[in-house]
Amino acid sequence: MSSLLQMNSITKSYGSKFALNDVSLEIGPGKIVGLLGSNGSGKSTLMKMVTGLLQPTRGTLTVTGLPVGLKSKALVSFMPDRPLTESWMKVRDAITFFQEFYDDFDIVKAREMLQFMKLNESDRVSVLSKGMSERLQLTLALSRDARLYLLDEPIGGVDPVARGKILDAIVEYYNEDSSIIISTHLVRDIERIFDEVVFIREGEIVMHEEVENIRIKYGKSVDDMFKEVYAE
Amino acid sequence: MPIVSIEFDNNMPIYLQIMNYIKRQIVTGTLKPGDKILSVRELAAELQINPNTIQRTFQELEREEIVETRRGLGRYVTSEESKIMAIKKEMAGALLDQFIIGMQELGFADQDIVSIVAEAVTESPEPGQERGVNHT
Amino acid sequence: MMKLLKYDFKRNSAKLLGVAVVLILAQLSIMLLMNDITLIIVITLLTYMIAGVILFITPIRTYSYNLKAYHRKLLPVHSLKTIISPIAMGFICLLILGLIMLIHGYVYLTVYDNTQILYIIKTYPMDTIISLLSACWIIINMFITIFLAITIATSIRSKGSFWIGIVVFFIIVNGLSWLDNLLFGGAEWGFFRIFADESNSSVNGVLTNMNSLQTSISGGMIGSFIFELVCSVAFLYVMVKLIDRKVEA
Numbered sequence: 001m002s003s004l005l006q007m008n009s010i011t012k013s014y015g016s017k018f019a020l021n022d023v024s025l026e027i028g029p030g031k032i033v034g035l036l037g038s039n040g041s042g043k044s045t046l047m048k049m050v051t052g053l054l055q056p057t058r059g060t061l062t063v064t065g066l067p068v069g070l071k072s073k074a075l076v077s078f079m080p081d082r083p084l085t086e087s088w089m090k091v092r093d094a095i096t097f098f099q100e101f102y103d104d105f106d107i108v109k110a111r112e113m114l115q116f117m118k119l120n121e122s123d124r125v126s127v128l129s130k131g132m133s134e135r136l137q138l139t140l141a142l143s144r145d146a147r148l149y150l151l152d153e154p155i156g157g158v159d160p161v162a163r164g165k166i167l168d169a170i171v172e173y174y175n176e177d178s179s180i181i182i183s184t185h186l187v188r189d190i191e192r193i194f195d196e197v198v199f200i201r202e203g204e205i206v207m208h209e210e211v212e213n214i215r216i217k218y219g220k221s222v223d224d225m226f227k228e229v230y231a232e
Numbered sequence: 233m234p235i236v237s238i239e240f241d242n243n244m245p246i247y248l249q250i251m252n253y254i255k256r257q258i259v260t261g262t263l264k265p266g267d268k269i270l271s272v273r274e275l276a277a278e279l280q281i282n283p284n285t286i287q288r289t290f291q292e293l294e295r296e297e298i299v300e301t302r303r304g305l306g307r308y309v310t311s312e313e314s315k316i317m318a319i320k321k322e323m324a325g326a327l328l329d330q331f332i333i334g335m336q337e338l339g340f341a342d343q344d345i346v347s348i349v350a351e352a353v354t355e356s357p358e359p360g361q362e363r364g365v366n367h368t
Numbered sequence: 369m370m371k372l373l374k375y376d377f378k379r380n381s382a383k384l385l386g387v388a389v390v391l392i393l394a395q396l397s398i399m400l401l402m403n404d405i406t407l408i409i410v411i412t413l414l415t416y417m418i419a420g421v422i423l424f425i426t427p428i429r430t431y432s433y434n435l436k437a438y439h440r441k442l443l444p445v446h447s448l449k450t451i452i453s454p455i456a457m458g459f460i461c462l463l464i465l466g467l468i469m470l471i472h473g474y475v476y477l478t479v480y481d482n483t484q485i486l487y488i489i490k491t492y493p494m495d496t497i498i499s500l501l502s503a504c505w506i507i508i509n510m511f512i513t514i515f516l517a518i519t520i521a522t523s524i525r526s527k528g529s530f531w532i533g534i535v536v537f538f539i540i541v542n543g544l545s546w547l548d549n550l551l552f553g554g555a556e557w558g559f560f561r562i563f564a565d566e567s568n569s570s571v572n573g574v575l576t577n578m579n580s581l582q583t584s585i586s587g588g589m590i591g592s593f594i595f596e597l598v599c600s601v602a603f604l605y606v607m608v609k610l611i612d613r614k615v616e617a
Contacts, residue, residue: 168277171277171280172277176283191242192282193281194282215242224243
């Protein structure tokens with residue numbers, strides 16, 4: 001099967017500063033991929049480029065062979081670091097918004113996930129706590145039957161209980177033909193749900209490896225490997 | 233298959249740890265011959281582990297003929313006693329290796345080790361039998 | 369398009385409702401509390417003006433918000449719809465306001481007509497219709513030009529992009545007005561003249577183009593209209609390209 005995501009020598013620069021520098025990356029279907037790096041390493045930039053929020057300065061990028069555009073947007077589901085909702089909305093309105101604009105939105109799955117996440121349809125999104133708000137974001141992103149999911153720091157600012165719920169949901173609700181890319185700097189809590197990890201530092205990919213291989217080859221956890229790469 | 237909980241060591245391949253865990257469950261009788269095993273998805277969600285890792289675990293277990301897939305029904309623990317015996321031997325072997333190395337480090341000669349073990353077995357209380365190790 | 373329009377309306381519903389309520393209350397209090405007829409006319413027109421300005425600014429703010437909003441940019445929806453939806457919202461709101469004003473004006477004029485306005489309108493019905501249509505066109509044209517300036521400003525990732533947008537706006541308006549003038553020899557009509565020619569500076573008034581009564585449909589006017597139409601289509605094209613390639617969230 002062809003790759004879901006293909007990035008060839010992608011560079012993104014702002015003046016003389018590089019947000020991404022000559023990044024090439026290929027992600028196949030059916031994978032949960034960890035995009036690991038500290039803040040400002042280029043994780044969000046990479047995700048925004050795949051979803052069309054940012055344009056590459058150089059290089060080519062395709063999703064299932066398609067260039068980023070209307071067709072690719074219909075196949076990619078993104079959970080960004082800021083709300084996908086508007087302040088007037090209730091949880092119910094947010095769900096309706098997604099249902100109306102995305103043909104692949106699965107309302108049954110969404111209702112199930114709302115219940116699983118203990119979210120109330122009549123709650124206003126503007127009064128949700130940070131943890132609840134992230135749960136809603138995740139519900140919206142995972143309720144689509146997309147080919148590629150991009151989750152930007154899904155467990156960033158939430159308590160351990162919510163974190164467990166979110167990991168559960170990721171494993172339970174993703175489907176096998178698609179892939180998920182999860183960016184995080186909290187490696188230890190989440191490393192066991194990854195197939196592969198991509199280490200990104202100062203806009204460059206320093207390692208792309210299967211996690212079990214890291215454990216077999218180096219006898220190390222991904223977390224230790226991560227610390228080693230960033231300690232240099 | 234009962235609700236599971238494993239303390240994982242992230243420094244070792246996860247699929248091996250789950251394999252060992254399932255084998256131990258079979259050996260201790262928590263999983264009986266012919267029992268149905270949780271699906272990949274169920275076990276992945278239960279353990280919060282990557283589904284492909286679970287898949288790999290099952291493939292390895294199938295390769296070792298400890299688990300068998302019945303088409304359309306799911307995965308089952310093998311009913312062949314010999315396979316289960318093989319696991320027991322394998323696990324006993326690992327335990328013994330560890331034990332003998334430890335004893336040798338303490339300076340015991342082979343004969344001393346044998347007599348110490350014999351003594352310990354006669355003194356050990358009944359529940360030890362359930363461990364299944366001392367049959368071999 | 370209709371879906372985007374629905375959500376543009378929903379986001380602004382509180383504000384739009386507020387404008388409507390305040391407008392009604394203001395008109396009621398003017399009717400009930402004031403006697404001086406000149407003062408009534410001035411204040412009535414003033415409240416309509418203020419409402420018009422708010423209704424004109426709302427879609428502009430909506431558009432510039434939508435350009436940067438993740439949940440809008442991520443939608444698999446053609447960029448042209450992103451541009452047209454707020455314009456449609458603004459146009460519908462101003463149209464409704466215009467109709468209310470017309471009815472209000474008509475009622476007022478039939479009750480106390482001490483001017484010749486109604487008579488003039490009845491004598492030159494074509495001119496009246498053309499004036500109204502031209503007001504509609506001016507509004508749409510104005511939105512498109514302002515949106516273009518916003519889109520250009522948003523495409524530029526430097527600090528003074530807001531001011532660049534404003535400068536761009538005046539360059540476009542004056543440049544096109546000059547071209548218009550050059551091509552069609554100063555027909556007293558058209559949107560681009562508004563900013564270039566101070567004497568003709570009302571935006572949403574229905575009674576704007578009183579002086580166009582003298583200018584019936586002339587060749588210059590049609591040429592000017594076609595010129596503006598072509599420019600608007602070109603602007604829309606440029607905006608779509610900019611949104612797809614340059615505007616980043």
